[in-house]
Structures are given as C-alpha cells and as structure tokens.
Amino acid sequence: MRNFLKNLGPGILVSAAFIGPGTVTVCILAGVEFGYSLLWALLLSLFSCIVLQEMAARLGVVSQKGLSDVIKEEIRKPLFKILAVILIFSAIVIGNAAYEAGNITGAVLGAEAIFGEYQLNFGGFQLNLWSLFIGSIAFTLLFSGSYKTLEKIFIGLVIVMSLSFILTAILTRPNWLEVLKGFIPQTSAAGLLSVMAIVGTTVVPYNLFLHASLVSEKWKTASFLPIARKELSLSIFLGGFVSMAILVSAAASGIQKVNSAADMAVSLEPLFGTFATWFMALGLLAAGITSSITAPLAAAYVVKGCFGWQNGLKSAKFKAVWASVLVLGVVFSSLQINPIELIRFAQIANGILLPVIAIFLFWVVNRPSVLGKHRNNKKQNFLGIIVITLAVFLGIKAIISVWQNF
DSSP states (O other): OHHHHHTOSHHHHHHHHHSSHHHHHHHHHHHHHHTTTTHHHHHHHHHHHHHHHHHHHHHHHHHOSOHHHHHHHHOOSHHHHHHHHHHHHIIIIIHHHHHHHHHHHHHHHHHHHHHOOOEEEETTEEEEHHHHHHHHHHHHHHHTOOHHHHHHHHHHHHHHHHHHHHHHHHHTOOOHHHHHHTTSOOOOHHHHHHHHHHHHHHSOHHHHHHHHHHHHHHOOSGGGHHHHHHHHHHHHHHHHHHHHHHHHHHHHHOOOOOSSHHHHHHHHHHHHOHHHHHHHHHHHHHHHHHHHHHHHHHHHHHHHHHHTOOOOTTOHHHHHHHHHHHHHHHHHHHTTOOOHHHHHHHHHHHHHHHHHHHHHHHHHTTOHHHHGGGSOOHHHHHHHHHHHHHHHHHHHHHHHHHHHHO
16 A cells, blocks of 8 residues: 555646646536536546546556657658647647636636635736736746656645545535436436536546656656556546536535536535535635646646657756746736637637547557557457547537537
C-alpha cells in the first residue's frame, strides 16, 4: 500500500483536470433537469475515459515520449504531418486558452460564494481580485517546475474536492433506491444532449496529451505499467464518484432551475444550511484551481511535442507557453470580457479533435515500431473501436450543435 501511494500522481492530475467548473455545472444541470436518471451516462463516460487514458499512459511509459511527439514522428508524409501539427496546436493551445477563462471564473465563483466579491475599478473596467489571486496560485505552482510539488498539491486538492462534494451529497439526503435506479440506462431526446455533455466533459482531448507526458516524467521503464494502470483506474473512478456526488446533490436538492454551480451553492443554504453552501462552493473552488493549472500545462506539453523541444517543466520556452495561456485566462476572467466566441471555436475544435486524436492514439498504440510487445491486443482494440465510434458520434453532434447556434 505504501508503495502504491508513493506512485500516485499522473492519474490524479488527469482526474482533477476533467473535474473542472464545466463538469461541475454539467452534472448539476443533469441532476436538476433529469434527477438521478443519467447516472448511467457517468459510468459510460468513465469506461470511455479509462480505455483511452490507458492507451495514452502505456504510450508514455513505454516510449518515454508525449503523444504529440509520437504522432509527429510516425506520420511520414510532410503534408499530413504539417496538417496534424496545425490541428493539434490550434485546438489544444488556442482551445485551452479559451477554456482557461472558464476555469478561473469557476474558481472565482466558488471563492465569492464563501468570502464575497473583491473588485477594483479602473475607469470603465472592473478588475476581479479573485481572478488575479487564483491566477497567481496557478502561476506559482507551475513556475516551481517541480513535478513532485504539483503531485502533492493536486492530491490535496482532489481530497478537498472529493470530501466537499460527497459531504454535500450526504447533506441533501437523497433517496438511495432512486439513486441505484439511475444506473439503469434510459434517456429521451432531451436527455441525449446531457448524455453527450457528460461524456464530453469526462473524456477530455487534452488529457490524452497530458497523461502521456506526465507518466513519462514519473516512470522510466515498462515495468511500471501495472502500477500505472492501477493508479489510473483508481483516480478515474474517484473522479467519477465525485461527479456522481455532484449530480446526486443537484437531484436531491429539489431545486427547479440553476444556471451554474454558483447558483447551486447559493440555493442550497436555505434548504440545507450554511455547511451545504460552503461544501459546494469549496468544491467548486478546488475544481477551478486544478483545471486552471492542468489546462496551461497540457498546452505546454503539446507545443513541446509539436516543436520537438527536449526540456520539460523547467524550460523557459515551456514556461512561456503555459504562462501565455494562463495570462489570457486571467485577463478574460478578471476584466469580465465575455469569451463566448473563443469558447465556441474551442468547442468546434475539440469536437473535431477528440475523434481525430482518439484515432491517432489508436493507430500509434497498434504500431510495433512504437510499443513493440506492449501494443494493443485484441481486447484493447475491441474496446478502443467502441470508444472511438462514440467519440466520432459525439464530435459530429458537438459540431452540429455549435453550428446551429451561430
């Protein structure tokens, strides 16, 4: 057990990355609108996440390279290589810069629900001090360049986040029989969009790049594959359990309408007391902070692979990339600039990227030149094809949905 705890890290970061303000909000809306009936969709999303993230982890441990490095090396034709690099670079780096504003804003909403608002006025601008504070926390942790420090901080934040949302679920006193019924697949035409949103917020494209790079930093030989798989499975299921607790809290609250996690936190107080509000807000704060760190970090790893940089966390070029993404997020969040058009672009890019990257990943983990005896077996290929089919379906629906909103 002590050895296993010592090896915790990459999976925890991946789990913390997908439980951001977007996931919290999606799970709350699903619970408010459909009760417990979409809990099965969370199980489906966890299955999909584990299948793809295991491939990414195996690639990183065995090849000792990031996913963008391997894709760039394995595509032989120059034109296709350039197109792949442009697609990955634009979708992950620009997309993460857009979503970073949402991550920081989510953390700000959690902080404001607990401590109140703090702003400075500059002429016609309002500067949110919480945005600067949270951005400073993320900057300090990333600038340290210490992977072990990030691991410890994330394990702590995930514990805070887990306890906060689980205690919130307990305080809302759900009907446990109805909770169990929620794991039986059922949906309607209206619920289908929520199912896609739940899966889409759990199976995050940038996590595939982040995980492959993190495990190569953590473990240096293929002998660590068993522990990497165990650590991944435990971390993803913990993240899924947290997501379920959020959905259960929303469903059990009896609240009829909310627009965000912050609304949920405020609405809980008259029904279940101050502690429920604090737990929900604290969980949202922790979720926002973790995502505010992982999104810039993933973008930096992608750029590192695309341009073939050799050094990692301590490299000046590496730091410049994550700092740029972080600064954009802080600016959009603190000045309250509406990043909706950027987010729409990010949705389109990620809608295209998820199935494309899943197919690229599936291709490289089947290549003997990359993984040798550790390439996919028949069972892994079967599961991979199922998940890729789901990713293609989600990608098409995401693009159509965003296109209709223009």
